[in-house]
Amino acid sequence: MFGYIGVGLAMGIVANTSHLSVLAVLIMSLIVYAGSAQFIIISMLLAGSPVSAIVLSTFLINSRMILMSMSIAQYFKKDSLMQNIGLGFLLTDETFALSMNKLNLTHQRLKPTWLHAANVVAYLVWAAATVVGCLLGNLITDPNQFGLDFAVVGMFIGLLYLQIITDRSKPLTTQLLVVLFVAIAMYFLMRFFPGNIALLLATLLGCSFGMVVSPK
CATH class of the missing domain: 4.10.860 (DNA Excision Repair, Uvrb; Chain A)
Structure with missing residues (x-):
């Protein structure tokens, strides 16, 4: 969650300096829900890029989620199609990595309720962090001075370390x-x-x- 909060605050601050409203930031976070893509969308909006280019760029940026979803889908073969769609809809890099670590502690099994909970909490924290960042935008002109841009990198280093030390297979x-x-x-x-x-x-x-x- 600290990774989400750090990057979410930075995204909200950048959005504020780009003259996006709090409502626009909230709607973007709830619909797009992708940190790197949202940064790109903001810069493309400022540049006056066409909607088609923005949509294509967002798809390419998030195309890695296809591989992640295919990888994690094997653990939910017995669940319904709607259940799988719900799980895939809010899956992120972080909840995917968290799931891979969880497998080492649950004999290679995942429960839909567990992943739903992780996804929903991440979703709400991300949206809240971007809104708070937008509200604080007038107070912080350079989010990088606080190291917020390194938050997700640091989080993934920790997840990778946990994966390595717990995976005995x-x-x-x-x-x-x-x-x-x-x-x-x-x-x-x-x-x-x-x-x-x-x-x-x-x-x-x-x-x-x-x-x-x-x-x-």
Whole structure:
């Protein structure tokens, strides 16, 4: 939640300095619900970009969620279609990572009620944080001076660490090898592709590499 609060405040502050109203920020957070995409949307609105370009950009930025949803769907095969749609609708990078860590403690099982609760809490905290950030926008001109832009990065480092120390199904060396491979792949892909496309490609390559090096 601290990651959501930090980035949400920063997003709200940026929105305020871009002359968006509190109501507009709240509606954007409830409908778009994607930190990086919302930052891009704000900058594109200021630049006068057409709606079609904004929609396409948002889709590309969030396309990684297709892979995450497919990965987590296998744990809800016995649940209804509507249940799965509800789970996927509010799934985020953070609740996905949290779910992967949860699997290590529940014998590779997830309950829909648990994921619904995590998703809804994250959803409400994000919306509230962006609104508060917008209200505070007149007081804070540079959110980066407080390190708020590092909040999500720090949170993911913690989640990765928890995943590595709790997952006993794979050797530590294998996990570290995959992490290193993805980091190197991302470094080189960033030279040729936009950040979000590079991230998607690095994820696919990392999955394939993990399948090759994992013990049979």
